Amino acid sequence: MSAPEVPEYAERLHRAATATREHLERSPVNRWEIFAKASFTREVEVTPARPLRVIDVEETGVAVRTLREGRMGFAAASGLEGDASRRAVESALATEVNFAGDPLPPQRLLGTTEVRPARILPPRGWATHVGEELARAVASLSDNHLRLRRTILQEGAFGWILATGDGWVARHEDTSTTLLAEVELVGERAGIWRDWLHIPEPESFDPEAAAARISDRALLTRSRIATDSGLRDLILHPEVSAQLLAAMAPLFLATPDTEDLLPPLLDNEGRLAAPSLTLVDDRSNFDAPITGPCDGEGLPARRTLLLDEGVPRHRLASFRDAERCGEVPRGGALRLSYRDYPATGIANLQVLTHGGVPAAELLGTADRALYLLRPLAPVSCRPETDSYRIVASGVWLDGRRVCGWHPVVELRGSLGRLLRRIEAVGADLRWFQTERGCIGAPSLLIRRQSVVG
Amino acid sequence: MPEVLRPHPPLDPRWLQLLSERCADLRGGGARFEDLYIEQRLESRAVATNGELQVEECRTDGAAARWRSPSRVVLHARTGLSTAGLGELLGRHADRVALPPVRTLQTVEMDPPRGWLDWAREVTSRLGPAPSTVRFLSRRAAVVRVGEWAPVASPPIVRVERGGERPAALLAVWGQPRLGAWLQELAEPEPAKAWEPTPGMQLPVLFTCGTAGTLMHELVGHLAESDLFVTGASPLAGLLGATVSTIGLEIVDDPTRIDLAGGFDYDDEGVGAAPIHLVRAGRLEGLLCDREGAEQLGTTPGRGRRAAWNRPPVARLSNLVIAAGKVPPEEIEADLEHGLVVTRVGGATVDPVSARTVLRVECGWEVRNGRRRRPLAPCELTGSVVEILAKIDSRVGSDPTPDWRLGWCIKDGAPLPTGSEAPSLLVQRLEVL
Numbered sequence A: 001m002s003a004p005e006v007p008e009y010a011e012r013l014h015r016a017a018t019a020t021r022e023h024l025e026r027s028p029v030n031r032w033e034i035f036a037k038a039s040f041t042r043e044v045e046v047t048p049a050r051p052l053r054v055i056d057v058e059e060t061g062v063a064v065r066t067l068r069e070g071r072m073g074f075a076a077a078s079g080l081e082g083d084a085s086r087r088a089v090e091s092a093l094a095t096e097v098n099f100a101g102d103p104l105p106p107q108r109l110l111g112t113t114e115v116r117p118a119r120i121l122p123p124r125g126w127a128t129h130v131g132e133e134l135a136r137a138v139a140s141l142s143d144n145h146l147r148l149r150r151t152i153l154q155e156g157a158f159g160w161i162l163a164t165g166d167g168w169v170a171r172h173e174d175t176s177t178t179l180l181a182e183v184e185l186v187g188e189r190a191g192i193w194r195d196w197l198h199i200p201e202p203e204s205f206d207p208e209a210a211a212a213r214i215s216d217r218a219l220l221t222r223s224r225i226a227t228d229s230g231l232r233d234l235i236l237h238p239e240v241s242a243q244l245l246a247a248m249a250p251l252f253l254a255t256p257d258t259e260d261l262l263p264p265l266l267d268n269e270g271r272l273a274a275p276s277l278t279l280v281d282d283r284s285n286f287d288a289p290i291t292g293p294c295d296g297e298g299l300p301a302r303r304t305l306l307l308d309e310g311v312p313r314h315r316l317a318s319f320r321d322a323e324r325c326g327e328v329p330r331g332g333a334l335r336l337s338y339r340d341y342p343a344t345g346i347a348n349l350q351v352l353t354h355g356g357v358p359a360a361e362l363l364g365t366a367d368r369a370l371y372l373l374r375p376l377a378p379v380s381c382r383p384e385t386d387s388y389r390i391v392a393s394g395v396w397l398d399g400r401r402v403c404g405w406h407p408v409v410e411l412r413g414s415l416g417r418l419l420r421r422i423e424a425v426g427a428d429l430r431w432f433q434t435e436r437g438c439i440g441a442p443s444l445l446i447r448r449q450s451v452v453g
Numbered sequence B: 001m002p003e004v005l006r007p008h009p010p011l012d013p014r015w016l017q018l019l020s021e022r023c024a025d026l027r028g029g030g031a032r033f034e035d036l037y038i039e040q041r042l043e044s045r046a047v048a049t050n051g052e053l054q055v056e057e058c059r060t061d062g063a064a065a066r067w068r069s070p071s072r073v074v075l076h077a078r079t080g081l082s083t084a085g086l087g088e089l090l091g092r093h094a095d096r097v098a099l100p101p102v103r104t105l106q107t108v109e110m111d112p113p114r115g116w117l118d119w120a121r122e123v124t125s126r127l128g129p130a131p132s133t134v135r136f137l138s139r140r141a142a143v144v145r146v147g148e149w150a151p152v153a154s155p156p157i158v159r160v161e162r163g164g165e166r167p168a169a170l171l172a173v174w175g176q177p178r179l180g181a182w183l184q185e186l187a188e189p190e191p192a193k194a195w196e197p198t199p200g201m202q203l204p205v206l207f208t209c210g211t212a213g214t215l216m217h218e219l220v221g222h223l224a225e226s227d228l229f230v231t232g233a234s235p236l237a238g239l240l241g242a243t244v245s246t247i248g249l250e251i252v253d254d255p256t257r258i259d260l261a262g263g264f265d266y267d268d269e270g271v272g273a274a275p276i277h278l279v280r281a282g283r284l285e286g287l288l289c290d291r292e293g294a295e296q297l298g299t300t301p302g303r304g305r306r307a308a309w310n311r312p313p314v315a316r317l318s319n320l321v322i323a324a325g326k327v328p329p330e331e332i333e334a335d336l337e338h339g340l341v342v343t344r345v346g347g348a349t350v351d352p353v354s355a356r357t358v359l360r361v362e363c364g365w366e367v368r369n370g371r372r373r374r375p376l377a378p379c380e381l382t383g384s385v386v387e388i389l390a391k392i393d394s395r396v397g398s399d400p401t402p403d404w405r406l407g408w409c410i411k412d413g414a415p416l417p418t419g420s421e422a423p424s425l426l427v428q429r430l431e432v433l
Helices: A007-025 A082-094 A126-141 A207-220 A238-252 A319-325 A359-364 A415-420 B013-025 B083-091 B116-126 B179-187 B212-224 B226-231 B291-297 B329-334 B385-390
Strands: A031-046 A052-068 A071-078 A146-164 A169-185 A192-198 A230-236 A279-282 A303-308 A348-351 A369-375 A380-382 A387-398 A401-414 A422-425 A430-434 A437-441 A444-451 B032-049 B052-068 B072-079 B132-145 B148-153 B157-162 B168-173 B202-207 B251-253 B276-280 B319-322 B338-350 B356-368 B371-375 B379-384 B408-411 B414-417 B419-422 B425-432
Touching: A007 A031, A007 A052, A007 A082, A007 A146, A007 A169, A031 A126, A052 A082, A071 A082, A082 B052, A126 A146, A126 A169, A126 A207, A146 A207, A169 A207, A192 A207, A192 A430, A207 A369, A230 A238, A238 A279, A238 A348, A238 A369, A238 A380, A238 A387, A238 A430, A238 A437, A369 A401, A387 A415, A387 B379, A401 A415, A401 A444, A401 B356, A415 A422, B013 B032, B013 B132, B013 B148, B032 B083, B032 B116, B052 B083, B052 B116, B072 B083, B116 B132, B116 B179, B157 B179, B168 B179, B202 B329, B212 B226, B212 B251, B212 B276, B212 B319, B212 B338, B212 B356, B212 B385, B212 B419, B212 B425, B226 B291, B356 B385, B379 B385
Parallel strands: A052 B072, A071 B052, A230 A369, A348 A437, B202 B338, B319 B419
Antiparallel strands: A031 A052, A031 A146, A052 A071, A146 A169, A169 A192, A230 A444, A279 A303, A279 A348, A369 A387, A380 A387, A387 A401, A422 A444, A430 A437, B032 B052, B032 B132, B052 B072, B132 B148, B132 B157, B157 B168, B202 B425, B251 B276, B251 B319, B338 B356, B356 B371, B356 B379, B379 B425, B408 B414
C-alpha cells in the first residue's frame, strides 16, 4: 500500500476536483478553491500473547471555499463521487456569511516547492516483525527489567489536489510511518511508558536504537523516591521540551499589535530566549512529519525562521491572518484534514540542533539537577503574566548518577527567565504529536531554576 | 430538552434487516464476521475571530466491518454508504459476499436545528473579543450483526470553546435547560485578586458544583474500563469486590441519561443501553466493558464506543452519575477549619506509572473556619488514586449537579463526549502542586 500503488485514486481525485469545479462554475461565485484528499492507513497492533489487531481505513473527501459579493462559505463532504462534490458546493453556498476582504490568496502568491517522490511503505508483515524485534531488544537492553507491552505501527499513504478558480492546481502524494510503543517495568514498580516515533525511512529502521529510545526513561524510575528543593539545574527530556514549545506556540502565530503578548517578554536586547535556542517551522524538511509542496492555501512550502538565536524574527500566518496582522504572507496555513478550514498553524515546529550536545553529555554537565522525564499535565504558559507551570515526573541527578525518582514535581516561575537560562540544546531531536501540531524537540539544559519538591 | 431519543438509522431499515440476515453467509479464511458499523455525522462550526463570524459545515459518512479469528482482529473502514461501497467493504475479507439486492437507500437529513446559527452568533458575542468557536454535532449510526441490527442514536451536542488568554470549553446536550447558566459561567471574568495556595500544602478539598464528577471520571470511570483491567494497567485491578471508598458512595455509569453528553440508546456494538453500577456502598462492583472485554472478564458488555466510523469500538465511559446523599453542602463546608472549595475543574489525568492523579482547578475558594475567604487562583491538586478514594468523607452532599466542563474525554488520542452528575464530595486530604 503506497500512493503510487493506488493510481485509481489519483484519477478519482482528479474526477472529484473536476466535478466540483463544474458545480462551482455553474454557481454564482466570484472566487473559489477546492481541496480533495484521499488517504489510506493501516494500523497494526502487536501485543504479546494477544491476537494481532489490524485497522485498514480508506478516507476521502472534498472541501470547498467560496467567495461571492463579500460573502464567504466553507464546507466539506466525505467521498470523491459526484454526490460529495454537490454536497460540498451546496453547503458552502448555504453557509455563506458576510466577510470583509478576500480570504483567498491571490494567484501571484501561489506556487509549489519541489518535494521528493512518495516514499515506499514497508512490505506487509513488517509491523509484526518490528513488534517482535522490539520486544526482544527491549528485554535484552534492560536485562529483562522492562517488557514491551504493545506496539502500534501506523502506515499511511495519501494524495491530494488543491485547485483554485484562477486555474492554479497543486498535487501531492506521500506516505508516512509511525510507531507507538508501550513498555512496562517488570516487578516492583508497575507502570506504563509510552513513546511515539516518527519513522521517515522505514528501510533503515533500527530496532536496537528504537528500543533504547523507548526504554531510557522507564529504567531511570527504578530508583527510590526522593524529593529536594532549591535552585537546581533542569534538564528537560525531549517530550517535556516539546510540550513546553507547544504551550509557547501561540507566541509564534500572527497577532494584531494590540493583542501581541510577545514584547513584554523580551529583554533589553530584544531576546525572548537564550542564544542557544533557534526555532523554525520547516515545511520543506523531507524528514519531518508534515510534507507537501505548498501550505494549506497554496503558498510555496518553506522554512520560516521564528526564533533566531533567541530573537523573534517571523510569525506564521494564513493569508487572511497575514493581511489582518500586517505580516508578509509566508505560507503558514495548515489543513489538519479535508474537513478543516485552512487556518494558521504550525506544521513542523523544530529546534535547530546544529552543534547540539549529545544527550549523555548534557546529563553529565549538570550537578544536582532535576531531569524532567515526562509531563503529567499540559504545560501552561501565560505570556500576559510572564509565567509558566510544568507538572512532571523526574529523577534527581548528581553528575551522571541517579539519586532518586520524584513522581510528581511542579515547577513554576517566569517564562522569560526560564527561556533565557537555556544553556544548551541536545542533539537528540525527536518528533512529537502535540495538540498544537508536530514538534521536533531535543533535550534542553536550563540553569538554576527554583524547584519545590 | 430531549426526553426520548428518536433513532433514525442512516440507511433504509428494511435493507439493514435483510443485510443482517445475509451476514450469516459471510465467511473469510477462518475469520468470523463480527459487525458492520454504519455512520453519518454532521458538524457545523461558527468561528468568531475579531468580531467576524465564519460558518463551516462538514458532513461525513462511512462504514467499518470487523472480523475476528484466533490470531487476528481486523477492521476495514471506508468513506461512503453506497450499497456498492458496503459490498466492496464486506468483500475484502469474506470469500463470498451475499448482499441483498440493491434497494434505494434513504438518506436522512441531519440539518442543525432552526435558529442554531443565530444562537451561535449570540454566544460568541457574549464571550467577548477572544476567538471562540461554537460547534453543533450530531450523528446517526447503525450496527449490523448476524441476524440482527440496531439503530444507534445519541443526543445532538454543542461545544463552545473560548480561546485567548483563558481558554475554556463547555460541552452540553443541545436543549439542556441549564445551558444558558453554564454559558454565563464560561463568560465570567477571572477574579482580580486570587489566592495561590503554597505548593506542598495538604488540605481537605470540597468538590462542589458537580466537579466531583470529573474527579470520579478519572479515578473510577476510566480505571474501571475493561481494557485497563484485563492488562492490569488500572490501579483498581485486583480490587473488584473490595471496599475502595466510603460506604455512602454510589457510582453508576448511565448512558440512558440523555440529558448528559455521553448518552445513547445502543452502544456502538449494538448492545442496548443500561446503567452499570460501578461502586455500590463504597465497594467496587462493576466494570465498563466492550464485547471483547466482557467476554474476557465474564461480565456484561454495553460500553463499546467508537470515536468515529473509522475507529474500532473500545471500552469507554458514558455518563458517570454519583448518587446524592443527604447532607446539605453548606453544612460540609461550614465544618471546614481550613480547606479548599472547588467550583470548577479544567480536567484531570492519571499517571499510569505512579498511579497518581493531577487535577486542574480553575475556580474555587479558600475556606477558613467554615467561611469563604479568598477566591482561589488556578492550581493543581494531586494524590494517589487509591488513597483519594479512601479519603472521601462519609458525608455526601444532597446537591446532584451536572458538570459542563468535562467535555471531550480523550483516550488513546480518540475523543468522545461524556457527561457526569455529582453531589458535593469532600476529600479529606489532597496535596497542592
